[in-house]
Amino acid sequence: MAYTVKQVSEITGVTKRTLRFYDKIGLLRPAGMTEAGYRLYDDNNLELLQQIMFLRELDFSLKQIKDIVTSSQYDRKQALIRQGELLNRKAERLKALAELAIKTSRSIEGSVNTSMNKKEMFKEFDMSRITEHKNKYAGEVKQRWGNTDAYMESQAKTAAYTEEDWKRIHKFQLSNVEQMARLFKQGVAAESDEVQRLVKEFQQFITDNFYNCTKDILRGLGEMYVADERFKAYFDKYAEGLAVFVSKAIQHYCK
Amino acid sequence: MAYTVKQVSEITGVTKRTLRFYDKIGLLRPAGMTEAGYRLYDDNNLELLQQIMFLRELDFSLKQIKDIVTSSQYDRKQALIRQGELLNRKAERLKALAELAIKTSRSIEGSVNTSMNKKEMFKEFDMSRITEHKNKYAGEVKQRWGNTDAYMESQAKTAAYTEEDWKRIHKFQLSNVEQMARLFKQGVAAESDEVQRLVKEFQQFITDNFYNCTKDILRGLGEMYVADERFKAYFDKYAEGLAVFVSKAIQHYCK
DNA sequence: ATAAAGGGTGACGTAAGGTCAGTGTCAATA
């Protein structure tokens, strides 16, 4: 079953522009294209789109949504159940707000001011409880990702690497650490733009060649560089104290 | 009771930046200013802010909110009651979505595809019911505003009209309706250019001689021409069914 | 064969703030 943009738009209520946008940012890539470059969606696309819409309804940003649904840890069935819970929670918040509105309206006796407590007037608007759970949900996926998953992805990727690839990788790694060492010896701060740029390059490098290196994972690496003697030795070979320096730079970058 | 930005921010959960923004766009002007230019809010400001937050929760745009709360027709108590209803409606939509999520999750049996109907998968996302009511709410205020206001404008204008003016007015009205009747009898469609031109002339005529006849108001007139027996009789005197014809022409024009 | 309907890209616009830089003010403390 292939659907054109228009059809998808009609089935789902999402505008054509939005579909093109989601394609562009890589959130929802159509399953295929015609020769003329027309987008063609399939049933999987529709299922994903439904997921996206649920998550949007819960006010996740598109970026977060992308992280969530592209995680290999992602299990649609489990996700739907969690989403159901969160939607209920949100509904309850709205119910409470509705009650507050009614209650407030009753506290207005004609022109007499039976004024409510000010804080009470805004109590139900508080979103922290929901936000907290949202973060937990977004986190749940990422957390596990960091551990088992990154490793497996890395294994899968590197299995196919040629000698050429490995050369390239070593070359980059060497260049990156040498630049770090140079700046470190020059006394440049770990928080400086130059150093931070190197950290960013490093993160991108890991992502490109091994696994999706999120900030959480990167932070983990940074900690390891000082905690694990082998890594520490590797860095300190270039300059005494470089491990700590790099670790600091990474911590700062991940804030 | 005067509150600083920080205090308001703490009581309501709205950020300082947002408060400044609302001030800038004229949505929530602080009751006073210190000599140094510090904003000072009072209890009325807080009440208004609560209103704003309710309306935001209902996804009204700030512009709409401004229109609503600055309307002369605005009655806070009534508004709170309406808002309570709308919030409940929104909560129910979320409940339905939650159920859909659960239902969808159950339709996934391991890897077996008990696929749901595609349209069903997106049914509950449809916002038209809520949007409709929202428009109604935003409209309600404007409606009354438009009417009473147009009426007063009209009164002011016509008070100064001479007999000469009235003759001119009657003449136009007669000519307009007669042309309508002629085209109608000839079987010309209500959507045709000729008829539409007459409608446009009519709108301009009202605007010039009575009050600013917006499309909204014109639409209202069109509805009245069939709903109100006296108007209906006036038109049907020229030709049986003319009232409906004119009404249709106006509806088409106002799209 | 031609028009209408649908598709494409790219550029620009918008709403509702967030973020940052630079500066002024107030209350309390040293």
Add this chain to the structure above:
DNA sequence: TATTGACACTGACCTTACGTCACCCTTTAT
């Protein structure tokens, strides 16, 4: 009295998630 830290101000630019517009190409129906 001087200073310091919290709080305030403005203005400029950044961001997200699209809408809108202009302009051009395909597909389908007549």
